[in-house]
Amino acid sequence: MLNVFETQQKLAAAFGPSGQENDVANIIAELAKPFADEVYTDRLGNLIACKKGEGQAKVMFSAHMDSLGLIxxxxxxxxxxxxxxxxxxxxxxxxxxxxxxxxxxxxxxFIHGKADPKEPKLSDLYIDIGAKDETSARKKVQIGDVAVFDQPAFLMGDGLLASPYLDDRIACVILLAAMQELPKTANDLYFVFSSQEELGIRGAKTAAYGIDPDYGIAVDVTTSGDIPKYKPKMECKLHGGAAIKIMDASVICHPHVVQWLEDVADREGILHQREILQQGGTDAGAIHVTRSGVYTGAISIPTRYIHNPVEICALDDVDACIRLVRAACDISL
Ligand SMILES: [Zn+2]
Known part of the structure; x- marks a missing residue:
């Protein structure tokens, strides 16, 4: 059985800003291979692990591998x-x-001395690599090189996990964990570890076109409203279970998919909550408008401090998401 924390640690420590997901993809491919019929990559850098059923319908799950970066x-x-x-x-x-x-x-x-620290602009910030001059710096870094947050993942008290890039490596962990104990289903399953989500949902677009699924389920983090004076009000919270998305800025989830996910969660005793994310999108945004349309929903992990150098989620929510992804393999409307 895959250890959620250790796998997150490994994936969070891998280098994988948008467009350079290879290192992350290689780790995931090794972990996915024993549980898939086929693992392949496409030209945009998506990693796709496929598990054949009986061809009833094609279900595409999507979790993005890429992270934010500084170029x-x-x-x-x-x-x-x-x-x-x-x-x-x-x-x-x-x-x-x-x-x-x-x-x-x-x-x-850091930020240069004349900038307004309350409203910094991109041009106010620089990276200090300890180089004594330009020549020394250029020996280590070239124009176009990308830096990522360098923080350790660690377990906190009360079942919380802190890590850089929970967005969206924790969803990659969830798909991998779900793959390890797949239910028997007539559906053909495609687990997509997508590229370039952070730049406008690019990888999921080509992956969905290539797979041509009947159903799409994105798995990604969502905001958690349980922090001091959080605005706008957000119902999702840590320890509230798997968040079933109703909508975000990129998608209105198909109401039948939402209903199906809620019903199966109730039947299986999986703690769940509804999610409306007012800003931000997910791979669902690209999947649902593919070709003539895809029945699409999303399962989200409530996460504090998204896009900060370190983010926090709850291990029991991760577990609920793993169980819900497994249950969703059998989707049929
Ligand atoms: Zn994300």
Whole structure:
């Protein structure tokens, strides 16, 4: 049986900003192979693990592998690195954080002295890799190199897990865990570990076109409203169970899929809650408008501090999501 924490630790420590998901994909492929009939990648970098049933319907699950990143745009004469964003970096939350390039070079993100720390712009932030000058910096980092958050994952008290990139590696863990004990189903199952979600749901688009599924289920994190003075009000909370998405900014989930997921969760005794995410999207946004349309829903993991260098979720919610993904393999409307 896959250990959720250890697998998250491994995936969170792998380098995988949008467009460079290979290292993450390689780890996932090794873990998925014993439980799939076929594991392959497409041209956009999606990793797809397929488990044949009896051809009743094609069900596509999708969890994105890619993470946010900081891409170097300029190296100045003092050896400081200036960068642009890959995905939705929350600038006021990242200065002071430690980042790491693929070759292991570490740096600290900071803000220049004349900037307004309350409303920093991308051009106010730089990465200090400890280089004494530009020549020294260029020996370690090139223009176009990408840095990712460099933080350890750790278990907190009361069943909580803190880790960088729970968004969305924890959903990759959930799909892998579900694959290890698949129910017998007449459906053909496609577990997609998608690329470039953070840049506008790009990988899931080509994956869904290629697979041409009847049903799509995205698995991703969602906001958790149980933190001090959180606005806007959000009903989802840690320990509230698997969140069944009603809508987000990218999708209105098909009401029959929502109903089916709620019914099966009730039948199986899986704790669940409803989710409406007012900002942000998921792979469901691309899947449901593929070809002539796909019956689509989403299962979400309530997560605090999404897109921060470290995020927090609850292990019991992860477990509920694993059970719900397993149950959803059998979907039939
Ligand atoms: Zn995500």
């Amino acid at each position: 170097v745009t300029h190296i100045d004469e003092n050896g400081f690195l200036w960068f642009s964003n890959i995905g939705g970096l929350a600038l006021w939350r990242i200065y002071g954080s430690v980042v790491r390039f693929r070759n292991g070079t570490r740096g600290i993100v």
